[in-house]
Structure formats: C-alpha cells, structure tokens
Amino acid sequence: MPFLNWQSGDVALSTLWQSQAGWSPPKKSVEVDDTITADSAYRLASEGQGLIWRGDFQNAKQLLQALKRRLSQRPAISNDLPLPERFHRIRLARAQAARTLGQLIILVEPGYQLTLRRAPSIDDACKAAYDLANQSFAVPLTELMGVLSAYQWQKKGVPVESLSAHIFPRHGVFTPTRQEYLTLIKNAPLPKPCLKAFDIGTGTGVIAALLVNKGAAHVVATDLSPRALACAQLNIQLLGLQDCVSFADVDLFPPGQADLIVCNPPWLPGKVHSALDSAIYDPESVMLKGFIAGVGAHLNSKGEAWLVLSDLAEHLKLRSRDILLSWFQAAGLTVIEKHDLRPTHAKAQDTTDALHAERALEVTSLWRLSAEKL
8 A cells, every 4th residue: 555645844754545546645745724724725735735634523524515616616518529528528527626625634543543623433434444443544535434424324224125125335335326227127027937147246236136036046146346245245144035145256257057147237438446436437348248248158048138238328429329239249149128217316317417418318228138049
C-alpha cells in the first residue's frame, strides 16, 4: 500500500494511504481544521492538494457539502455534443469532481478509531470493509462515508420483492436496489427439467436464491471476487438455501453443464476504476462477450441461457443492437424469446440527470437463448 506524506509544523509525518477507488495519495498535503473557508478548501483541492482534517468531524461533513455545491457550479457538458463523446465527457467530469472531493482526508487510528471531535464510531463498518485493524491509515472522507453507508445496508438489508425476503450486501458488492432484472428472472419460465443451474457473477447471491425459489434443484454460483463470494454465501445461509447452492471461484463458468445458465453482466462498456465500477462497467465488453461465446458449451441438451441486459449502452452509442445479435450468431445461439421491462427506479425519473433523455428510453431485457437450432 502507498503512503501519504505531509508536514505538521516542522515534523515530517507519514501513514498508510487507503483508496478503494484506486487513487494515488496527493503529492502535497496540508493540515486544515474548522478555520478554513470553503473557498480556500475548494481552491486547494482543485489544485490537487490533500486536506488532512484536524477539526470537528461534523464540520468536515459540512465542508464536503460546500465543496459539492461549488463543483455543481462548473459548466455543464453541452447536450449538443454527439454520443458517445458526450457520455465520455460526463463520466470524466464526474471522475474529476469525485477526485477533487477525495482530497478531504481523514486520519484513522489503529483499531479503526477517530480522534476528531464529534466523530462517530466507525470500527464495525471498517472491519467489514478493510483488513487494517492494527494500523493507522488515511482515507478520503468520501470513501469513509461510503463505508459507513454500505454498513447500514449490510445491517438492515435490502428488501427484495421477488424473493419476499431481505438481501444483505457488503461494501464493494453491488447492492440490488434496482430490481427490474430480478422481476424479469422471477417471471421467466424455467426450462424443464432444471436440475442444475449456473449463476454467473453472483454478487450478493440474490439471483441464485431466486432460481432456487423458482424451482431449480441446485445452483452453482460463481464469482471472481472473494468479497462477493463471502457475501453470497452468507445470504444463502440466512435464507436457509445452503443445501441447494454451491459456490465456485472461477472466471465465468464452473466445470460441467447445466439446464439453465443465468448472467446479469455489467451493462456498460467502459474502464473500471473501483470495485463498485466493476458491477456497472465491463471493459471492452469482455465479460459479456465471454459469456455469449462460451455459454453454449456448458448447456445441456434443451438447456437455456438467460442474459439480462439493459439497452442503455445502445442509447449511449456504446454498443449497437446489431453487434449484440452478431455475437449471438457467431456463438451459435438462437433467441427463443425476449422479455422486456422499463426501469422505475429514481434515477430513471431524474430530469436533472445529464443523461436523462437516454435513461428515459432504457429497457431492461431478459434474452432467453438456446444453443440448439429451433
């Protein structure tokens, strides 16, 4: 892990640097407290200087909000820019804004303790996110707030209507707050028989649980993330489905064949900058293309592959429908049926979103695919 270095008066200080977004520590950092103005903090952060907070914790949160307000006043990306260039510009601007906000830094003492005034207890949340219990480290306040927020989801769970139960996500594992893809899976007819199913990229394990509830006799859930596999195993145990679900740390497919193979890959081609990015962005569509190209070899006779995918990438001009269909054809896959559902989550209704026009057109689809010629 890299180190954050700075001067406190005449004393040179250093501590471990933690950034799950993959940011390097600022090359230059200064200690600040409640006396700094929002304008001064914004200027320093925009210049790339780290602001090591020594004041009241609640005031640090207020300063973060003040920085966000100043960032919101930056010129918007013109809607006249063609897609996908406009999308890339918007994503770059958001990344730059996030990096500026990430210059406000909190020092965490060994045992996940904060010594700041009015600081909350963070030890339980940090234990769930980090493996740094015996070390001091520096972390952007934005990341620390994300860790605390994720821990609340982990404690109270996310209600999943399709399961009539709660799923308990963990930090770094995609939270199923948007659930139209689960509705599509719940409503699609299982192939008969369905003695074995594969859940590719299981995440929280919610799809594996749903497949068992639908009647799949056994599900093998795969993921490359140890954090995701641990999260999925816990959820499956809490639901009492451990006898029906097994897990495999593999890239895409486990050994053998199945009657049903389900994949809900990241929906947008794009670079990944953090663990949560990997649930949204698929660099060069590697996972999507790998699933399509390889799924036929893992299907039993009369088996089906279910690909759950949004068409937002098409509206953003990141991928065309013709290209997707050509990948099906090259893999020898036939479309049995396609089930569609429009999203109803808050972001789809947010008219202030820079990509609202494209999001308003989005449709999420479940593609039922066969490797046999129909």
